[in-house]
Amino acid sequence: MTSSFLRDGCAALALIAATPALAQAPSNADLADLVRAQAAEIAALKARLDKLEGQNAAMAAAQSAPTPASAPQMAQQQAASPPLTVSPFAPQIVPPGPADIDVAQARAIAANEVGLKTEWGAGLPVFRSADGVFTYKPRGRILVDVSSTMGSKYSGRNTTTTGMRALRLGLEGGVGPHFFYQFETDFSENEVDIVTAFMGWRNKIGSKVDYDVRVGHLFNDRAFEGSTGSDSTPFLERGTVSTAIIPQRGFYGIGIMGRMFGPNWHASVAVTGDRVDGQQATNDSRTVSARAHWNPIKTDTSLLHVGAWGFDEALSSAATTLTRSTVIGGRFNGAVRVSTGELLGGRSTTGYGVELGGYTGGLWVMGEAGQRIARLDAGRPDFKSKAWSLSTGLFLTGELPPYNPRLGSFGQPNVLDPVLDGGTGAIELTARYENLDYTDLVLGGEGWAATVGVNWYLNSFTRFQLNGIQWHSDNRAGAYTGSDDGQTISARVGVTF
Template identity: 75%
Template sequence: MISPLLRGGCAALALIAATPALAQAPDADLAALVRAQAAEIAALKTRLDRLEGTAAAAPVPTFAGTPAPGAQAGAPRTTQPFAPQLAPPGPADRDVERAIAARDNPSGVTTEWGAGLPVFHSADGVYTFKPRGRILTDVSTSFGSKYKGRNLTTTGMRALRLGLEGAVGTHFFYQFESDFSENEVDVVTAFVGWRNRLRPGLDYDVRAGHLFNDRGFEGSTGSDSTPFLERTTVATAIIPQRGFYGIGIMPRLFWKTGHVSLTVTGDRIDGTQAVSDSRTALARVHWNPIKTDRGVLHVGAWGFDESLSSVAGSLTRNTVIGGRFNGALRVSTGTLTGGTGTTGYGVELGGYRGPLWLMAEAGRRKARLDAGRPDFVSEAWSVSGGFFITGDLPPYNPRLGSFGQPKVLKPTFDGGPGAIELTARYENLDYTDLVTGGDGWAPPLGGKWYLNNFTRFQVNAIQWHTDNRARPYTGGDDGQTLSARVGVTF
């Protein structure tokens, strides 16, 4: 920036240069000469102003490596999202391009806002750090059941998480989160990773630690981004016995229209080291054969194989059908022990066009039993959809093939309406391959109001049906559940 001292110096030089001419000029010409010198000084000042303005308006490269329109020198960094309708990814979720741009465009110690809590960048662009958090508070009431024990009103914390993520240089990254929702400390995500580029448009990362499954559309979507208060029956029933997490390694390969992942894990974090862990191998691929600024076609498939340890032989399942916070409202297999392993697989088909999205999922799981007993097969399927009446695009992440954190067009805190979405779903679950197994279905209706990128209210109305063969709630039963959530994601 051109200093006031330089401005004054230029004007003084012009005046000194004019002094001999002023001394020799007749009075008649003196006034004209002074006016000419004043005009020259004014022209010089205008030129300096123009030069200074050009320097101040120089664009600063963004993390995507392209100039940000209207950016000014010294402006804060902004990480570019993977789609315009998404919030920017955190340090552990960036691709190599964004990591390289962060390293090559240092602009001093900066703080980047926009996704709940700030992202901190070191002056040299090497270190990046972000606190993480998630608060999901639910209330639920069920009625209409013929069993009094199912007509409950309850409250609960779906998630109460604190954590951090960060990166060092271009390639290394990490993430850690603990959950306190059951009044106990439960480590959820905890990993370190390495990312790199094979060639332009093709990159990979490898994560090692306590990993969240990459399994199905909603099975791969975080609890703070699911379209309904609970995931579909495909995500909750066609699942390894160890659940959504396991300790192991996950390499992932990304290209412009999809990704593929392979996960090999043992058990969840536990204190048992007297016997071998169970072993789970899981793979998923998603592809966007159509991908435009306003629409995407999503195709996906996944599968897993699990070998159970000698102390993990129970295959009993009690699966959510009408809401998470009513423990009496489940579809049950009945007591099932003596399992040696499971194999499951599923498919995904859907996408969005403008503010409308649809997604169909189906899955099948085969549980292997000991003592020569036949395998137990469970099946589930669902069809879900939503429409943003405010015109926002669905928060689809084309890099991961799942839903993510949205970028609201007109947040309420800026005087806008926020983003309002209406949703509907039908889901079905079948455990009747077992003599003691039940089945059930539910067509939830829902609505979400995103106040901004990280705050939302959510309501679900669920008509449910169960037909369990195992006690205590046997036979056909129907009822309704109303649930609501207040959610904040940092």
């Protein structure tokens, strides 16, 4: 096209140059014919030029439009594009890590990976292999507390203490879309303690339901606050339902857990033995547990939560002591507790509870209640522990409560205006009333606590918390018996990776 244009231009110039030689004395008619011929040539040249410019524009548009590409071209385009951002389970929480995403998200990540990828998320990087098959993320948790108690009639309860609520290091990752793993060790009591340690398999059942199966040292799926990690609870310590209505082995046990997830519900079933220990001379206790939650109302700004859970444990011959001493005024004052008194000869226990709550905008409310039945030997009657709590919170800075609809628990909040970006962070006001009753035993005590607090989230993984607790205990055994009241002020700085 360009060569034709040049050829035509040269012909026109030659015609103009030759005109004087063709006619030494042209007539007016000849001149008029010549002008008309030159005008025609110029018009033809202009039409060709317009056509050429139109074709060039079309070619540029075609090049900018997406077209099928070869494998090397696709690789170059993907390498130049930003990494895939996995959609979180809810916009108000931090996206889950490699061990918590579902199989669809794992497949999406693998399909997008070309070249080694390192992405910085909530505090620590996520590493992905060149083919997207292998995923790895370090994990960490530092929770530092200080607590001061006053007002008790017993001077031994009026203490000021410090402690590490959690000091964890670990990792999580996956191989392909199905296999995943997680491991964490806690050093908070100046001892090495294995906490979460499992491997698992995930897949889908139809288009709307998926599942996973985990094997290893597993965290309980029990109660709302009991299923929420210690770094995500809105208060410095979980409520009495989670701390008292619990299997004898505690929050962890070695075994297998299956979980199923739908669009607005989840259900889990687990069979576990004792937690990690070095005791293999006797049988483990056996615990069967289950939990389910349902969100019958679920919109962009509001949600209703309904949940239920239960467990049944057959106690080992080495775990027949059921004596309990449960904190009521904060974790780091070991003297402020509600006690059962000495309780020996346990055979088995059964616990169950219900959850009801939800949120609208930045306001959330959650009520929990539970009961534990301990069966004793030698013909003695069963012992019943009862607990309940009512909690609420309000985000003043526009965030939605960090509710995870996949698990029916709280997670890390997605802060809208982080302090590290020059913003104000997220500010949450909280309040809770909780009650615990061990009086079904002759020597059993009872107590309650009312807590008000404020949480300041600098970003999605750093927070400051302050709790003021008015507590009451009435123990019938131990060093601090009778009715007693006091106040505890606790504070925390926490970082979660």
